[in-house]
Amino acid sequence: MSMTSNDDGFMLSGDAMGAGEATAEMPESWPADEVARTGAKSGDEALYLELEGWEGPLDLLLDLARRQKVDLRQISILALVDQYLTYIEQAKALRLELAADYLVMAAWLAYLKSALLLPKDEQEDPSPEELALRLQLRLQRLGAMREAAARLMGRDRIGRDIFLRGNPEGLRIDRKTLWKSDVYSLIQAYGQVKARTAPRIYHVSNRPVMTLDSALDRVSAMLGVTLDWMDIRDFLPTDAEPELRKSALASSFVAALELARLGRAEIAQEEAYSPLRIRRLKQGASA
Amino acid sequence: MSGERSDDAVERALEATLFATEEPMTVDELAVHLGGLEKGSVREGLKALAHHYAERGVHLVERGKRWHFETAPDLAHLLRREREQVRRLSRAATEVLAVIAYHEPVSRAEIESIRGVQTSSGTLDVLMEAGWIKLAGRREVPGRPVIYATTPEFLDHFGLASRRDLPGIDELRATGLLDPVDDALEQAMGGDMDPDNPSECEADEEADEIAEPDA
Amino acid sequence: MSGERSDDAVERALEATLFATEEPMTVDELAVHLGGLEKGSVREGLKALAHHYAERGVHLVERGKRWHFETAPDLAHLLRREREQVRRLSRAATEVLAVIAYHEPVSRAEIESIRGVQTSSGTLDVLMEAGWIKLAGRREVPGRPVIYATTPEFLDHFGLASRRDLPGIDELRATGLLDPVDDALEQAMGGDMDPDNPSECEADEEADEIAEPDA
Numbered sequence: 001m002s003m004t005s006n007d008d009g010f011m012l013s014g015d016a017m018g019a020g021e022a023t024a025e026m027p028e029s030w031p032a033d034e035v036a037r038t039g040a041k042s043g044d045e046a047l048y049l050e051l052e053g054w055e056g057p058l059d060l061l062l063d064l065a066r067r068q069k070v071d072l073r074q075i076s077i078l079a080l081v082d083q084y085l086t087y088i089e090q091a092k093a094l095r096l097e098l099a100a101d102y103l104v105m106a107a108w109l110a111y112l113k114s115a116l117l118l119p120k121d122e123q124e125d126p127s128p129e130e131l132a133l134r135l136q137l138r139l140q141r142l143g144a145m146r147e148a149a150a151r152l153m154g155r156d157r158i159g160r161d162i163f164l165r166g167n168p169e170g171l172r173i174d175r176k177t178l179w180k181s182d183v184y185s186l187i188q189a190y191g192q193v194k195a196r197t198a199p200r201i202y203h204v205s206n207r208p209v210m211t212l213d214s215a216l217d218r219v220s221a222m223l224g225v226t227l228d229w230m231d232i233r234d235f236l237p238t239d240a241e242p243e244l245r246k247s248a249l250a251s252s253f254v255a256a257l258e259l260a261r262l263g264r265a266e267i268a269q270e271e272a273y274s275p276l277r278i279r280r281l282k283q284g285a286s287a
Numbered sequence: 288m289s290g291e292r293s294d295d296a297v298e299r300a301l302e303a304t305l306f307a308t309e310e311p312m313t314v315d316e317l318a319v320h321l322g323g324l325e326k327g328s329v330r331e332g333l334k335a336l337a338h339h340y341a342e343r344g345v346h347l348v349e350r351g352k353r354w355h356f357e358t359a360p361d362l363a364h365l366l367r368r369e370r371e372q373v374r375r376l377s378r379a380a381t382e383v384l385a386v387i388a389y390h391e392p393v394s395r396a397e398i399e400s401i402r403g404v405q406t407s408s409g410t411l412d413v414l415m416e417a418g419w420i421k422l423a424g425r426r427e428v429p430g431r432p433v434i435y436a437t438t439p440e441f442l443d444h445f446g447l448a449s450r451r452d453l454p455g456i457d458e459l460r461a462t463g464l465l466d467p468v469d470d471a472l473e474q475a476m477g478g479d480m481d482p483d484n485p486s487e488c489e490a491d492e493e494a495d496e497i498a499e500p501d502a
Numbered sequence: 503m504s505g506e507r508s509d510d511a512v513e514r515a516l517e518a519t520l521f522a523t524e525e526p527m528t529v530d531e532l533a534v535h536l537g538g539l540e541k542g543s544v545r546e547g548l549k550a551l552a553h554h555y556a557e558r559g560v561h562l563v564e565r566g567k568r569w570h571f572e573t574a575p576d577l578a579h580l581l582r583r584e585r586e587q588v589r590r591l592s593r594a595a596t597e598v599l600a601v602i603a604y605h606e607p608v609s610r611a612e613i614e615s616i617r618g619v620q621t622s623s624g625t626l627d628v629l630m631e632a633g634w635i636k637l638a639g640r641r642e643v644p645g646r647p648v649i650y651a652t653t654p655e656f657l658d659h660f661g662l663a664s665r666r667d668l669p670g671i672d673e674l675r676a677t678g679l680l681d682p683v684d685d686a687l688e689q690a691m692g693g694d695m696d697p698d699n700p701s702e703c704e705a706d707e708e709a710d711e712i713a714e715p716d717a
Contacts, residue, residue, distance in 0.1 A: 055379060058403025133475055137468045141401055144464040149385035151454035153376070155445045161363035162446060163522035165356060169307040169573055169581050171320065176584045179632035181591040181599070183660045187669055189593065190600035191679030194671065197618045302559030303577040320583060344517030358518040365515055365536060366522055 057105035060084070062139050062146070072140045077132040078116060081109045208244040210237075215251030216258060219278075223265055229277040232256065297324065297332040298339075305336075311353035311443060349448050351439035360446075380410045384419060388441065388453055389465055392423040392434040400468070411435070419444065512539065512547040513554075520551075526568035591632070595625045599634060602650050603668060607638040609647035626650070634659065 054060040064083045065075045088106045091098055112135075115128035156162050210218075219235050236248045256278050259265035268277045300321050305312065314333070318324045333354055337347040345356050358366055376384070383406055386398045399406055414420045423436035437450070447453060459465050463474070515536050520527065527535070533544045548569055552562040560571050573581060591599070598621055601613050614621055629635045638651035657664065669677070 055402070056404035130472065130476060134468060134472055137471050137475075138401075138403065141464055141468065142403060144459055145382060145385050145389065145401060148389055148453070148455060148459065149381045152385055152388065152445060153381055155447075155454070156360040156363060157446070158357065158444045160367065162360055163358045163366050163518075165306060165571075166522045166524040167570075168309050170309050171304065171307055171580075172582045173320075174582060174584045176586050177631065178586050178588045179591050179628065179634075180588050181596055181659070183662065185591070185596050186600045186603065186660060187674065188679055189596040190604055190668075191674045191677075193597050193601060193617050194674070195679075197616065299559035299574065300577060300580060303573045303580050304559075306560045306571065307573055307581050321580070322583075344514035344519075345521045356521065358522050359514065362515060362518045366518060 057084075057102050058138065058142060060087070060102070061105075061135075062142050065139055066143075072136070072143050075136065075139070077136060078113060081113045084109055085113075208241055208247065210244065210248040210251045212251050212254055215248065215255040219252055219255040219259065220264070223259070223278065223280040227280055227282070229268065229279045232276040232278055235278075294328075294332070294335070297321075297328050298336050301329065301332045301336055305347065305354060305356055308355075311350060311355040311439075313353050317354070348446070350446070351442035351449060353439055353443070355443075376413070377410070379404075379407070380413050383410050384414055384437075384441075387414075387420050387435050388437050388450065389456060389459060391436040391450075392426075394426050394432040394434050396432060398435075417444075509543075509547070509550070512536070512543050513551050516544065516547045516551055520562065520569055520571055523570070526565065526570035528567050528569070532569070591628070592625075594622070595628050598625050599629055599652075599656075602629075602635055603652050603656070603665060606651040606665070607641075607649035609641050609649050611647060613650075632659075 054063070061080065061084060064087065065072060065080055067083070068075050068079060085106060088098065088102060112128055112131055116132060118128075158164060222230070222235055232249070232252060235252045236245055240248060253276070256265060256267055256276075259278075260267050264281055265278055266281055268279075269275070301317060304317060304320055312320070314326050314329050317333075318326050318329045321329070333347070333349075337349075340347045340356070344359055344362060346359050347354060347356055379402075382402060383398055386401050387393055390397065390401075395406055395411070411420070417440075418438055419441040420435050421438050423434050425431040426434050441447075442449065442452075450456070456465075463471055516532060519532060519535055529541050529544050529548070532548075533539045533541050536544070548562070548564075552564075555562045555571075559574050559577055561574050562569060562571055597617055598613055601616050602608055605612065605616065608616075610621060610626070626635070632655075634653060634656040635650050636653050638649050640646040641649050652665065656662075662668065
């Protein structure tokens with residue numbers, strides 16, 4: 001008995017709402033057990049108190065359908081509607097709080113019932129027969145899944161009925177690196193080490209410059225020739241390369257400043273960027 | 288003679304490896320682990336080994352293409368632990384698991400249309416945490432809903448070699464109980480409103496045609 | 503007949519119990535676990551079971567009065583396998599190896615002075631792991647630094663009969679391998695490297711070392 005596949009499958013699926021009791025039986029025997037249990041308690045009230053145990057109206061409908069004790073494909077939808085509506089009415093009478101979806105389902109079923117009772121030619125689209133069939137199909141599918149769940153849970157399960165090795169040694173894979181190189185890389189690397197660390201000789205090439213001293217000599221000498229203003233550019237060597245000219249200009253400018261400081265020359269510039277002019281000061285004129 | 292000997296060696300190596308492993312192993316994994324053995328000989332070795340253990344206290348079984356040793360089911364009464372090792376599932380979780388297993392891959396909306404109630408997010412979480420279901424991508428329809436499917440661990444836990452072993456799945460499929468309600472309705476309405484006998488319907492073929500895109 | 507059957511049942515029960523247990527078990531524990539079985543039949547069952555497994559991939563063994571399954575000793579290598587992965591030596595490591603090969607035995611400080619850059623300890627570790635260099639004692643100078651030399655495996659791997667097969671400085675120059683470093687480096691590094699800044703160069707090589715396994 002304890003080894004049958006459906007045994008205690010539902011115990012494991014019991015939810016927190018005291019449904020362990022409700023689910024302790026094989027699902028096939030639900031309706032009968034439900035009735036029996038309901039009878040054992042004081043009639044309807046006990047049944048309605050389980051309202052919270054239903055997972056929504058479809059769930060309740062399925063259970064009611066099972067009470068018809070026929071194949072779900074042969075249930076009478078009209079009878080089912082009556083069962084449901086009676087159920088809801090009585091729950092209301094007992095002042096049980098009903099979730100909205102139960103009431104919505106009740107209203108819909110009441111509509112369905114009246115539509116089913118109307119003459120055929122007054123039917124709208126979709127027809128009430130179609131709606132009833134749809135409901136029936138849904139109940140069949142839910143019923144099928146519920147049974148499947150019970151059978152699944154009733155299987156021999158690992159950790160409950162079946163056990164794996166308690167203390168497996170475990171498999172380990174150690175990664176090992178195989179290093180690879182070759183002779184060419186080796187001697188090339190050595191060549192590079194040697195080349196990189198070989199003693200080096202630094203060559204500093206002579207760059208064409210005019211030193212401050214030679215500029216000083218040159219400017220003083222040229223200033224001695226005349227008392228007129230001279231453009232600083234006139235002091236530069238005429239045949240100089242551009243690089244030497246730059247150096248000569250800088251040195252000559254510093255030389256001019258030096259001579260001005262010594263009181264031997266004066267410097268004038270009419271405005272920014274205009275030619276810088278230099279002329280000799282008469283000896284003693286500034287003193 | 289030497290062939291026999293080498294078969295024996297493969298069998299012993301497989302036995303030792305599968306006893307020692309902490310996780311079930313596929314034929315490929317076993318072949319690699321045993322130093323690039325041919326998959327053919329691994330398969331043969333597994334078959335021989337499973338046969339050897341068939342009547343013993345431990346069995347060698349294949350679950351979702353992965354092999355492991357486990358205790359024989361008929362010895363459950365000796366081994367059942369006092370400390371419950373198996374997660375207790377709520378009825379809702381059990382039902383959701385069944386819907387996913389029998390219909391996979393399914394979206395949450397599809398699960399809800401079968402069960403007729405909303406699925407609390409905790410329910411799917413519990414099943415994911417147990418390692419029995421996984422996200423299986425998205426359905427390429429408006430809204431691109433996430434779809435769910437079962438895992439190899441699910442097959443493992445419930446002792447199923449594959450989903451074809453799901454209890455009653457063949458009957459469910461044959462009776463159309465795994466088809467969407469709309470398809471079944473189409474089929475039933477096409478005929479004489481007789482849902483019991485859809486094969487007699489004239490519109491049978493037509494219904495199939497309509498059903499197919501949804502499948 | 504019925505006696506045989508019950509022996510078989512005990513054997514199966516012992517097999518499953520010892521397979522599933524997390525700890526090795528004594529005869530007493532087994533007897534209690536199996537519902538107050540006689541210790542005599544537990545002992546006999548264990549003996550029969552040990553005999554059954556004697557030639558298999560796992561053995562049933564007694565250690566300090568406790569019984570458990572373990573991998574057959576000759577298959578222990580299956581539990582710890584090595585997987586080999588081929589990696590090319592980084593340039594930094596190649597340089598260090600070359601310096602050791604040309605100058606052995608050398609200390610780390612000497613290697614650094616020859617290379618003009620610091621040597622990360624990982625580089626020497628890699629060369630030791632490869633089996634190409636070994637510790638060759640200590641230099642008898644202050645600090646007694648460790649000195650390194652190449653191994654026969656080094657000669658093997660590089661296809662050298664002896665270290666004298668390594669080309670001399672003159673030959674290196676002749677083949678252009680001693681060309682000014684700027685050119686050689688520029689060629690090697692695509693020119694975006696500053697040869698005057700050896701520490702930067704070392705950092706680059708370390709990066710290489712890390713990057714290489716992906717290559």
